[in-house]
Amino acid sequence: MRRFRVEPGLIGLDWNGFGDAGGVDRRFAENGCLSPEASNLIVEVEGIAVGTVQHREMIFSGRGPFQEIGIVLLPEFRGRGIGWRAQALLCAYLFQHWPIQRIQAGTHPENVAEQKSLVKAGFQREGTIRAAEFRAxxxxxxxxxxxxxxxxTPEI
Incomplete structure (x- = not known):
C-alpha cells in the first residue's frame, strides 16, 4: 500500500500526486486498516500480495448508507481475472456483514478493462459523472x- 502512494506509474490513471507513505503505517498501527468508515484489504494470490481493495461508507441524504469500493493491482497482475474476482468477493463480504442495499464503484472512461471487470463482478453502469475528478x-x-x-451474484 505504501508503494501506491509514492510510485507515480504504479497506480495508473488513479495517480493524483504523491501521498504520505507513512500514513499507511500509522493507520495500520491504529486500527489494522479496518474501520466502520473505511478499510483497506490486501489482494493475495498464491501467497503474493498483488494489490489492494478498499471500501468506505458513504451516505445519501443522511439516511441511505452505502459502500463505495475501489481496487488497484500491481501492473504485472492486471488482465488475469484477479480484479473482478476480488471485487465480487468484497461485495459478497459487505452484503453479508453490513446492513446496506447498495455498493458503488467509479472508474475512468478510458479504463475499459475496469469497466469490463465491474460488469463481470455484477455491477451495472449507471452513467457518467461529468467533471468529477481533477487529474493530470x-x-x-x-x-x-x-x-x-x-x-x-456472479459465479466466482
Whole structure:
C-alpha cells in the first residue's frame, strides 16, 4: 500500500500526486486498516500480495448508507481475472456483514478493462459523472457503477 502512494506509474490513471507513505503505517498501527468508515484489504494470490481493495461508507441524504469500493493491482497482475474476482468477493463480504442495499464503484472512461471487470463482478453502469475528478491538470468525467443486494451474484 505504501508503494501506491509514492510510485507515480504504479497506480495508473488513479495517480493524483504523491501521498504520505507513512500514513499507511500509522493507520495500520491504529486500527489494522479496518474501520466502520473505511478499510483497506490486501489482494493475495498464491501467497503474493498483488494489490489492494478498499471500501468506505458513504451516505445519501443522511439516511441511505452505502459502500463505495475501489481496487488497484500491481501492473504485472492486471488482465488475469484477479480484479473482478476480488471485487465480487468484497461485495459478497459487505452484503453479508453490513446492513446496506447498495455498493458503488467509479472508474475512468478510458479504463475499459475496469469497466469490463465491474460488469463481470455484477455491477451495472449507471452513467457518467461529468467533471468529477481533477487529474493530470484538468477536470475529467467519471463513470459510475452500482450493485444492489438484490442483483444476481456472479459465479466466482
Amino acid at each position: 491538470g484538468e477536470w475529467r468525467d467519471g463513470l459510475l457503477y452500482s450493485r444492489l443486494r438484490t442483483d444476481p
